[in-house]
Amino acid sequence: MTDRNAKRLLELLRQPGNDECADCGLKGPEWASYNLGVFLCTTCATGHRKIGSHISKVKSLKLGKWEDPEVEVLESGGNRLVAKKTERFVPACYRRPKPGDPHVLIEQWIRAKYERREFETDTCKDYTRGEMRGHLMKKAKDENKYFPRYFILSEAENCLKYFPKEGAKEPKATIPLSEMNVCLAPAKMHQDNGLQISYIVEGSTRHVYLYHESGHVIINWYMAIRSAKLNRFMVAYPSASETELVPFLCTDFALEGYLSKTGPSEADGYRKRWFILDHRKLMYHTGQMDAYPKGEIFLGHKDDGYAVELGAPKNCKDQGFTFHLVTPERTFVFSASCREERDAWMAALTAVLARPLRPQDNLMAVSLVRKRAGKFSLDIFSLAQ
Numbered sequence: 011m012t013d014r015n016a017k018r019l020l021e022l023l024r025q026p027g028n029d030e031c032a033d034c035g036l037k038g039p040e041w042a043s044y045n046l047g048v049f050l051c052t053t054c055a056t057g058h059r060k061i062g063s064h065i066s067k068v069k070s071l072k073l074g075k076w077e078d079p080e081v082e083v084l085e086s087g088g089n090r091l092v093a094k095k096t097e098r099f100v101p102a103c104y105r106r107p108k109p110g111d112p113h114v115l116i117e118q119w120i121r122a123k124y125e126r127r128e129f130e131t132d133t134c135k136d137y138t139r140g141e142m143r144g145h146l147m148k149k150a151k152d153e154n155k156y157f158p159r160y161f162i163l164s165e166a167e168n169c170l171k172y173f174p175k176e177g178a179k180e181p182k183a184t185i186p187l188s189e190m191n192v193c194l195a196p197a198k199m200h201q202d203n204g205l206q207i208s209y210i211v212e213g214s215t216r217h218v219y220l221y222h223e224s225g226h227v228i229i230n231w232y233m234a235i236r237s238a239k240l241n242r243f244m245v246a247y248p249s250a251s252e253t254e255l256v257p258f259l260c261t262d263f264a265l266e267g268y269l270s271k272t273g274p275s276e277a278d279g280y281r282k283r284w285f286i287l288d289h290r291k292l293m294y295h296t297g298q299m300d301a302y303p304k305g306e307i308f309l310g311h312k313d314d315g316y317a318v319e320l321g322a323p324k325n326c327k328d329q330g331f332t333f334h335l336v337t338p339e340r341t342f343v344f345s346a347s348c349r350e351e352r353d354a355w356m357a358a359l360t361a362v363l364a365r366p367l368r369p370q371d372n373l374m375a376v377s378l379v380r381k382r383a384g385k386f387s388l389d390i391f392s393l394a395q
């Protein structure tokens with residue numbers, strides 16, 4: 011590369027908007043697409059390369075050899091100017107990728123933007139119509155096998171239903187949108203296009219694991235659920251704007267991972283459990299992909315008797331990297347496998363307890379304490395471990 015072009019690229023990188031990746035926002039792009047005219051991070055450059063050079067031609071800013079015409083495309087384009095066209099009509103429900111987000115989300119954003127060019131016109135998208143139908147692979151409740159099931163999402167009926175097959179009369183489940191969370195779960199499911207749906211049934215959370223071979227299809231379902239939820243929110247909260255409501259749409263879980271926890275009595279030892287922190291709900295499971303949590307703990311506000319503290323409480327064995335969660339009903343003792351893990355959990359839980367409660371949090375607390383009959387009773391009332 012000539013010194014002159016290297017200097018021109020450096021100057022361009024300093025311009026507002028070019029200092030972060032055009033697709034995920036990561037600071038300090040190291041790549042650029044010299045036909046689209048945008049600066050990119052390494053992950054998104056890989057995504058561009060995957061869709062092919064007929065759409066995007068990428069090159070390393072440091073290692074590539076830059077010709078005059080290529081630099082000129084970047085000079086006349088740049089992240090902000092290109093986004094004005096390629097991101098002109100991104101629906102409010104659409105989840106824009108952030109650094110570290112699942113690959114499927116990043117790749118489908120790149121394809122939607124530059125391959126399908128779906129944000130350049132204000133047309134209705136497949137996922138904003140308020141209804142979606144089709145087959146998805148669903149994990150069986152008690153075994154690690156997936157079967158095709160027919161799904162129908164209906165914003166008008168406020169639910170997602172699934173049937174054993176297309177045309178079947180009776181749904182296997184009808185999930186109200188208001189009680190449902192959907193998140194991308196590729197790592198846990200070992201499936202790039204893995205989706206986890208969680209909802210409350212008879213007072214307990216139920217997890218459903220889904221995937222589709224096509225990343226485009228799975229992201230369409232994901233966005234369709236977000237879109238339907240957003241539209242329902244707008245009816246429920248007419249004075250709020252779309253932007254105010256979007257943060258309350260489905261998000262990935264704040265934190266997930268194994269911790270050991272003790273039972274309610276002093277004599278109980280530690281047992282390894284899979285924990286999921288979902289807003290103000292801390293769930294624990296025997297295995298990562300269980301259909302039901304063994305217990306669910308509502309996380310109230312710190313002024314109402316909730317606290318996270320380092321170490322083990324009196325009369326309880328410290329197993330190493332131990333911390334405990336105090337709730338008005340019970341103290342839960344946890345042990346992490348290393349300091350970083352413990353600190354991450356303590357920080358995440360502390361942040362939740364400091365957050366003011368919203369009306370829907372109180373509703374969740376009520377639904378969680380509505381005791382479920384049988385073995386899935388909740389920790390708030392039961393002594394199950």
Ligand SMILES: [Zn+2]
Binds near residue numbers: 054
């Ligand atoms: Zn990026």
